[in-house]
Amino acid sequence: MSSVIEMRHGSGTLAMQQLIEQIFLPAFDNPYLNQKNDQACFAMKAGRLAMSTDAYVIAPLFFPGGDIGSLAVHGTINDLAMAGATPLYLAASFILEEGFLITDLQRIVASMxxxxxxxxxxxVTGDTKVVERGKGDGVFITTTGIGIVPDGISLSSDRAKVGDKIIVSGFVGDHGIAIMSLRHNLHFHTLIQSDSVALDDLVQAMIKAVPDIHCLRDPTRGGVATTLNELAQSSKIGMVIEEAKIPIKIAVASACELLGLDALYVANEGKLIAICAQQDAAYLLTIMQAHLLGRDAQIIGTVVSDQRCLVQLKTRFGGMRIIDSLAGELLPRIC
Amino acid sequence: MKYLNEFRNPHYAKALAALIAKEAHADQQYLFMEFCGGHTHAIHRYGIPSLLPANVELIHGPGCPVCILPLSRIDKALALSAKPNVILCSYGDMLRVPGSHRQTLLTAKAGGADIRMVYSVQDALAIAIAMPDKNIVFFAIGFETTTPATAHAILEAKKLQLSNFSVFCNHVLTPVALECLLQSQANDPCPTLQGFIGPAHVSIIIGSKAYEAVCQKYRKPMVIAGFEPIDVLHAILLLIRQINHGVCKVEIQYCRAVTETGNGLSQQLIREVFALRDTFEWRGLGFLANSALKIKENYREFDAERRYTLNDTFSKAYPGCQCGAILRGLKKPQQCALFAKVCTPDNALGSCMVSSEGACAAVYAYSRVKC
Incomplete structure (x- = not known):
């Protein structure tokens, strides 16, 4: 096989067959995929299903703590997990750019x-397409997942109630800062790694302990601030968050200072925000902290009554301020 | 690392706020202007107004380099980005500022222009070296803080004989803007502004002496403060003390960085590369004589305004936009009818809403409604 992706790898020819047989089938190895049908057929237990899809575009493709492949799997698993679902099956589609190194594709597929x-x-199923050189960014991946929601679980962003507690599962801002530190025009070095990880196991432990968690959401793009605002809007409530309780690594805080950014708006790929009744909060926190992926979890705030649906931050400094959704792209300040 | 907590320590803040409350005479009104956008940002981010007694008030000044750039210059930058074979490099917060027809550098980029966000002029220089067949134009903005870096890049480009690098120079001068403000205040029948929280980073470059003449001429004290909330509170206390004692001097609160004479090497770089412009337009302040810099004759080949033909456009602000009055400290963002209704960070109509240093953006983000 050639060492780079060529147009023929997407044209339904023998080359495409080879690509599938030599790269995707051995890596993902399972009976559904090995049948080489255009779809996978499987039996499901009766009950509620969760389904989610997400497209992954990221530069650079490889970063400390992960790569586009692991991110594409974790991201969709997490979207399912935020409904309390046990993820079961994924479909993956690849848009490859002509000239992309086969060895890089192998690394990505192995990581997935x-x-x-x-x-x-x-x-269980997938697709590949190839676009001409210059019309893609190496590789774009879309994954779609299906999972089963256990009986009695009803997580939804509109269920936050006045008096509920807001919990974050760990340090925020790691992923965004790790990625930014690698952008070619930013010359700063950091040991911060992306937090990209699948949260399904943590979520299973959480809903087992407290089946009536009201909301779960992973604060990816737009960060914690944007996610909290979305939850506040959906549930038509306000929130008061305590700055001092939000876990932020010093290295992330420092990088944000340098770049003129606010860590609350920086993306995460392995954190979740949980909202539950006040009486469940302490127990849920203990369960989370007992799990490797939730050991730095903290209760960061409370749901309050507010028709304006504002998320307010009680600052370390003793004042109060509003935290809004992210408007536009994160742009650094001049001075 | 200390800056992340010590200069934001709530206990120090309380102590300073208590001193301010004690020393401010109850029967007197204190009105200070924070010149810099960096201060505006800190003041709102940390909720400083809520820590001050009712008779101590702060108003925002024109010290946000993004905000004071007039539409005509943004229109010219957009025109430059549309020139064939040009890559326009700009600081991040310039990208969202709307020009005359609500076009921004970001919309121009989406429309096909090659516009790149850089963190420093050095990045633009590196692109010029790496891509010799492209013409790199650096959209240089800023007060004296960013000017030395631009000067250094031009000197580098000259040394390397780079023929594909030029600078669209919009560097402006702080003391001139200060004088203009005070002049318009002096014409005001009820001059109320009593002193200034002086620029932090600008002063590192130009030194505290640079403000001496203008502060004495108009008898307005200034305290040069750092950008942390404790710095700002401390500066307010020092200003109140000056007023109470009838003193008028330029004082340095930000003594960990600012000296009387500033950074000599940076000043030398500026003098070598730049000369005074006869006049330059500031948003809100109009055309001010000797208020900005241009590239000297010796370095003319690096001057984008000489290299490219740029027509003067008829630049028009959004009707009702009060950025001008806000930049002069005559109005507060909430007094603009567009504020938080039509003009929001998502849909910025004026420059003060775009840059997070802008007064409107700071007020919108942190205190548009009482918490």
Missing amino acids: ARAAKKSKVVI
Whole structure:
């Protein structure tokens, strides 16, 4: 096989067959995919299903703590997990750019396989297309997932109630800062790694302990601030968050200072925000802190009554201020 | 690392706020202007007004380099980005500022212009070196803080004989803007402004002496403060003390960085590369004589305004936009009918809403409604 992706790898020819047989099938190895049908057929237990899809575009493709492959698996698993679902099956589609290194594709696919295996998720069907050089960014991946929601679980962003507690599962802002530090025009070095990880196991432990968690959401793009605002809007409530309680690593805080950014708006790929009744909060926190992925969890605030649906921050400094959704792209300040 | 907590320590803040409340005479009104956008940002981010007694008030000044750039210059930058084979490099917060027809550098980029966000002029220089067949134009903005870096890049470009690098120079001068403000205040029948929280980073470059003449001429004290909330509170206390004692001097609160004479090497770089412009337009302040810099004859080949033909456009602000009055400290953002209704960070109509240093953006983000 050639060492780079060529147009023929997407044209339904023998080359495409080879690509599938030599790269995707061995890595994702499972009976559904091995049948080489255009779809996967599987039996499901009766009950509620969760389904989610997400497209992944990221530069650079490889970063400390992960790569586009693991991110594409974790991201969709997390979207399912935020409904309390046990993720089962994934579909993956690849848009490859002409000239993309086959070895890089192999690395990405291997990383996807590892990530899926860890969450006991099977990649059952997929697709590849190739675009001309200059019309893609190496590789774009879309994953779609299906999972089963256990009986009695009803997580939804409109269920936050006045008096509820707001919990974050760990340090915020790591992913965004790790990615930004690698952008070619930013010359700063950091040991911060992306927090990209699948949260399904943590969520299972949480809903087992407290089945009536009201909301779960992973604060990806737009960060914690944007996610809290979305939850406040959906539930038609306000929130008061305590700055001093939000776990932020010093390295992330420092990078944000340098770049003129606010860590609350920086993306995460392995954190969740949970909202539950006040009487469940302490127990839920203990359960989360007992799990590797929630050991730095903190209760960061309370749901309050507010028709304006504002998220307010009680600052370390003793004042109060509003935290809004992110408007536009994160742009650094001049001075 | 200390800056992340010590200069934001709530206990120090309380102590300073108590001193301010004690020393401010109850029967007197204190009105200070924070010149810099960086201060505006800190004041709102940390809720400083809520820590001050009712008779101590702050108003925002024109010290946000993004905000004071007039539409005509943004229109010219947009025109430059549309020139064939040009890559326009700009600081991040300039990208969202709307020009005359609500076009921004970001919309121009989406329309096909090659516009790149850089963190420093050095990045633009690096692009010029790496891409010799492209013409790199650096959209240089800023007060004296960013000017030395631009000067250094031009000197580098000259040394390397780079023929594909030029600078669209919009560097402006702080003391001139200060004088203009005070002049318009002096014409005001009820001059109320009593003193200034002086620029932080600008003063590192130009030194505290640079404000001496204008502060004495108009008898307005100034305290040069750092950008942390404790710095700002401390500066307010020092200003109140000057007023109470009938003193008028330029004082340095930000003594960990600012000296009387400033950074000599930076000043030398500025003198080598730049000369005074006869006049330059400021948003809100109009055309001010000797208020900005142009590239000297010796370095003319690096001057984008000489290299490219740029027509003067008829630049028009959004009707009702009060950025001008806000930049002169005559109006507060909430007094603009567009504020938080039509003009929001998502849909910024004026420059003060775009840059997070802008007064409107700071008030919108942190205190548009009483918490």
